Amino acid sequence: MVDFSLTEEQKEIRELAKKFAQTEILPLARKFDETHEFPHEIFRKALEIGLLNVNIPAEYGGTGLGLMEEVLINEELGWACSGVAASMEVNNLSNWPILLSGSEETKKKFLPKIVEGWRGAYALSEPEAGSDVAGIQTTAKRDGDSYVINGSKQFITNGSVADFYCVFAYTDKAARYGGMSCFLVERGAKGVRVGKKEDKMGQRASDTVSMHFEDVHIPRANLLGKEGDGFSIAMRVFDRSRPAISAIAVGVARRAMEESIKYATERKAFGKPLYEQQGISFMIADMAINVEAARLLVWRSALMPETGEKCAKEAAIAKAFAADMVMKVTTDAVQVFGGYGYSREYPVEKLMRDAKIFAIYEGTSQIQRVIIARELFRPR
Template identity: 50%
Template sequence: MDFKYTEEQEVMRAVARKFSEKEIAPVAGEYDEKDEFPWEIVHKLHEVGLLTIGVPEEYGGPGLDPITQALIAEELAFGDAGLSTTVVASNLLAANPVLVGGNDDQKRRFYNVMNEGKLAAFCLTEPGSGSDAASLSTSARREGDYYILNGTKQFITNAGVADIFTVFATTDKSLRHKGVIAFMVDAHTPGITIGKKENKMGIRTSDTCQISFEDVKVPITNRLGEEGEGWTICMKSLDISRPFIAAMAVGIAQAAYEAAVNYAKERAAFGKPIATFQAVQFMLADMAIEIEASRLLVHKACYLREQGQPFTQMASFAKAFAGDTGMKVTTDAVQIFGGYGYIKDYPVEKYMRDAKIMQIYEGTNQIQRVVIASNILR
């Protein structure tokens, strides 16, 4: 066992932290208040090589290992969870079906789009199917060398800003998971309509919209894997991405923790800093413990994947524990700030709003516990 980061990991982590502190954190509150997508920062992310962290080296990317990717996701979330969500959803989620089920030509086409600084979106959730993903209704009907897609996807990250989608549909809803099929879809294909941007509680710099498909023609050459393999591709894709959601939760928690420590040292009550009170000290100690435990779970899940070992359960461990930690740490940070923590002039209320989604998207933390229990009892 070796807990020491490699030189490359240290460098990439430092680059991401510096970018977060210099380019993201100073304007994150303003973008959050305006509910505006930060294209300027996204372009800068591409310039410094942080927008293509999931692209393999053989397809023109940096070829980063999973732990390095997790470190970058954490540090970007330290600056703003919405921006980190944009990068992770594009590179480390939407790209996963192509990574898992795509052939060489499909990978080359998909990653070429990413290398141009464009974004991708993962299209699974629907208005009537969230946790029960096998019940999706978007249909795929074969007509010669094309599939015709019809249906609606809901709560899709990057929907309104992406140039390419990975889409899951069904050839026969009655077959449930056995009928699922996966595709790469050009976001500008006729018949695709993007709904209004959702007015979210947190991660407001992230673009989230509904997508409608009406008789959308997709070439058979854009099908990922064979018919009926879509469900396996989907589940493997989510396994890969979950540690990175956990890493973002760690980044939010780390930012809230550092803000709380600094505030506790400066804020005086009864003639001395509140950091001298044991009640506050215990809260800070618990924050530090839970953040470090979360980070270690993230890194173990990434390590197991890199070693080619089973990592599904560890990915769920990381996602559930870190997601809960993010919510608890940010809530306690608001508590330490007291009345000021409830005011938007201070950053911790935003951290708390951003943290909540970490318990919900990419499989709720309750679903993670279903996955974990299934593995325990199998």
């Protein structure tokens, strides 16, 4: 039987996130959008009440929630500010390689520190390689009991505030996908340098920088899994991070819909509220259809990794749909607001700017379609 009802615990977690989003994030969202500052204080408070690093199991001091709870939280955080929500989600993202492939020793070394407040960043993309993951140039060479990492990473969320980085690098470039490995690099390691900060269109509360690794020596134990496991780690992480990021898009779209309902009720044209014009009420009805449909896809894709089922296609479908959906809904919200929608005094222009990135990061919407088509045409 398909059951869409949430447990009491899930409802409580969602309520906690909703209250946090309304009281701690929403009042500061505009400020962070304007100043492009990192929301340190929000991170501190989120850590305190258990809304950060929700995927770390209780045995390492974490809250040990599942992906379903993570997407419930992310929708609420995204409703208030998707830049803040994306930054917080990147902590979960950079925990996944450790959780999926770290040895017990590595888990015991890193996870308790993360629970205490360490921040992570996920360093896969490079200046010359985003969609084409196999095109990365970063290398990791064995040197006795160390690896030496050299290379540059591009568009790294949380890069300038992170305490550790999950860095993807080739241990054997000739082996292509099979020669990529994943390493944990601590911020303090000699040769780690934060580069240029991007001046972004949206999600400006999140920090996006280039990172440079110059002859960085790290302990051999910081290799996650075996040499050559990197590509498979990245793909297994995508199965989890795509639903999580798509939930933030659902939150942004739901907010745009709610703002549209409020405005269309208050604003009058031709002697009656805007919503009494069918052209407007249908636009808002379409928002509701899209938000609901995206949420269901996100929930389904969030439940799949825990069952062990193959779910790359379902994660890609949820991500592609949510990314297209949030752009359409936020663009229509600006339309509902008319000229005021285009003004920074009203909330919807920020939502529209914030929405664009969902079709780019965590794999572009074209790449999601490449994955979906590959699965549809895979010989059986």
